[in-house]
Amino acid sequence: MKVTEHISNAQGTLISFEILPPLKGRSINSIYDHLDPLMEFSPSWINVTYHRSETAFKKKVDGSFEKVEVRKRPGTVGICAAIMNHYKVDTVPHLICGGFNKRETEDALIDLNFVGVDNVLVLRGDAAKNETVFEPEPNGNAYAIDLLKQVTNLNTGIYQEEDIREGFRTNFCIGVAGYPEKHFEAPNLETDLSFLKAKVDAGAEYIITQMFFDNKKFFSFVQNCREAGINIPIIPGLKPISNKKQLSVIPRTFHVDIPTQLSLEIMKCKNDADVEKVGIEWLVSQSQELKKEGVPVLHYYTLGKPKVIHNVVKAVM
């Protein structure tokens, strides 16, 4: 079922979770171990992230270095199929521009359609670790909107091969990312919003936001979106803080602020167990307020913290 159908059929606020594929070398059971305790909350769907390969230099026996491409977390398409089969729950695979050309993306979309996935979240991805700015692949998509248009084309039967213009029409429901505190490369909030509006005009059906720790920023983002004529569902992305290092890692990695009150409380903590408690309390109160304000879905980035997320959702439901 499509994300938009889940939302329009809902009586109240829904729950969804986001997971990462396991590191290469681990089994699908690590996904089940992660998700098993969270399934009691009947999530409407599970998002599965997508990861580009990274360039690494491996030392050879003669002392020289060999350049190799390593994808540390493969398996997004297979994990979606496995989750749907194992739990009978919908999945939302992420698709990214970075590291993929349009034909590879098309093949992934065909696989997703064949295994019965109805949704995709289309993203640009970040620059590769050895690049300072994002560089698309040759014949790849440069921005999320270009990838989005590739999916809407496939939804109308237009494939990359020039002789397939009336092929099988997929029917993917397409989501995009939004940034309450602005995407870090955008010159200002207004410009970022205008690119978000362009994604919506091109066919995006819902938005999932970057994490935020101050609900005021989310509410103001939603208001700005509505004033700009963006009328599709906006789903808040939520993440718990569970250790002191995150006070600097989260702003550096995700370009979001930690509110003063939260950072002061975390700095007072004696150990990470105390930080986890503070992080849970903060996220519970954020979630309760968002629910009260009638957000369509609470979307949790579970990222290796299923027990913490379990405690949060238990308190919110």
Ligand SMILES: Cc1cc2nc3c(=O)[nH]c(=O)nc-3n(C[C@H](O)[C@H](O)[C@H](O)COP(=O)(O)OP(=O)(O)OC[C@H]3O[C@@H](n4cnc5c(N)ncnc54)[C@H](O)[C@@H]3O)c2cc1C
């Ligand atoms: C909910 C969510 C899930 C994510 N999942 C993943 C994942 O699974 N894998 C992964 O690698 N990354 C993931 N990311 C990270 C994401 O890929 C990065 O934040 C990336 O830097 C931007 O992606 P985007 O889709 O927002 O890009 P875009 O919408 O393409 O925007 C990128 C930047 O370009 C600007 N821009 C947009 N269109 C244009 C244009 N036409 N001309 C000029 N500038 C333009 C925007 O303002 C922005 O600054 C996720 C992010 C979020 C919020």
